[in-house]
Amino acid sequence: MGASGSGKTSMRSLIFSNNPASLTARLGATIDVEQNHVRFLGDLILNLWDCGGQDAFMDSYLTTQRSTIFQHVGVMIYVFDVETRGMSKDLEYYRECLEGLQQFSPDAAIFLLVHKMDLAREPKNTTFDKKKKELQEASGEASVTVFGTSIYDESLYKAWSSIVHTLIPNAAVLSKHLTTFAGACSATEVILFERTTFLVIATSSPLSPPGQSGSPVDDIDAHQLDPTRYERTSELIKAFKHSCSRVREEFHSLEMELHNFTAVLDEMTKNTYVLIIVHDPTIETAALKLNIRMARRKFE
Numbered sequence: 325m326g327a328s329g330s331g332k333t334s335m336r337s338l339i340f341s342n343n344p345a346s347l348t349a350r351l352g353a354t355i356d357v358e359q360n361h362v363r364f365l366g367d368l369i370l371n372l373w374d375c376g377g378q379d380a381f382m383d384s385y386l387t388t389q390r391s392t393i394f395q396h397v398g399v400m401i402y403v404f405d406v407e408t409r410g411m412s413k414d415l416e417y418y419r420e421c422l423e424g425l426q427q428f429s430p431d432a433a434i435f436l437l438v439h440k441m442d443l444a445r446e447p448k449n450t451t452f453d454k455k456k457k458e459l460q461e462a463s464g465e466a467s468v469t470v471f472g473t474s475i476y477d478e479s480l481y482k483a484w485s486s487i488v489h490t491l492i493p494n495a496a497v498l499s500k501h502l503t504t505f506a507g508a509c510s511a512t513e514v515i516l517f518e519r520t521t522f523l524v525i526a527t528s529s530p531l532s533p534p535g536q537s538g539s540p541v542d543d544i545d546a547h548q549l550d551p552t553r554y555e556r557t558s559e560l561i562k563a564f565k566h567s568c569s570r571v572r573e574e575f576h577s578l579e580m581e582l583h584n585f586t587a588v589l590d591e592m593t594k595n596t597y598v599l600i601i602v603h604d605p606t607i608e609t610a611a612l613k614l615n616i617r618m619a620r621r622k623f624e
């Protein structure tokens with residue numbers, strides 16, 4: 325949901341159709357609702373509704389189509405253009421959408437994206453904090469998660485990974501298995517990505533209790549991993565896959581041996597890729613690839 329021109333179809337086209345940001349300028353306005361079905365992890369299908377934001381459509385979603393639009397919603401994502409001149413109207417529609425959601429899907433999660441952050445006139449942090457406060461106030465009692473996003477950097481992947489994560493029923497179990505797998509590989513960290521979108525589905529470490537010597541959490545602290553590493557990896561691999569397709573090659577796997585760490589990215593299951601990060605120089609990439617092969621059945 326969100327006003328016309330706020331960038332909803334652009335983000336969908338980047339994340340789910342693998343188009344580059346430069347092509348989004350050619351997108352026309354969405355007429356009514358466009359539905360996408362994206363297969364995620366075996367039987368899990370993400371049903372994505374892109375609701376055209378022109379006033380006539382918004383009015384119809386809130387009246388005649390109300391029960392169709394707001395029924396069985398898992399997550400509502402409302403997109404706000406950071407430099408919009410029509411914020412009061414945006415907020416009015418947003419509040420009405422919240423009411424629709426409260427009526428038909430009271431358990432739905434709510435994500436608010438302050439989008440086109442690359443166009444923010446003031447420093448990004450100041451702008452985002454101000455907008456976040458404004459949106460939280462407008463949300464009243466509703467619990468909302470706010471992200472600042474732009475199609476021109478990795479911020480979009482951070483937001484969408486978090487959105488998709490809330491929809492995965494067994495995310496905690498996956499995380500636990502990944503932590504066991506990380507231990508078996510002597511890895512600092514293991515990350516599972518969805519195959520087509522390259523969104524992060526689960527990561528190894530978070531479930532390990534901090535403070536235990538040798539736990540992945542300690543290792544991560546010791547190696548001072550960048551907090552934006554997940555979304556940056558998603559963005560980089562997507563760009564690399566795009567380059568591969570331009571020369572009619574298909575992306576299969578990636579191995580990197582640098583002076584202080586080794587990384588292996590390979591298919592884990594039909595719908596996922598796994599990335600293993602190892603800081604121990606004695607661990608061979610061939611051993612990591614063998615471990616992935618052996619773990620496949622467990623993760624299918």
Ligand code: GTP
Binds near residue numbers: 333349350476
């Ligand atoms: P409706 O279909 O009418 O509801 O609009 P929409 O919300 O789907 O907007 P759309 O995705 O068509 O984007 C409108 C314009 O915003 C396009 O020209 C995009 O290139 C541009 N745009 C989208 N995201 C960004 C962004 O993060 N930064 C900048 N600078 N421009 C963006």
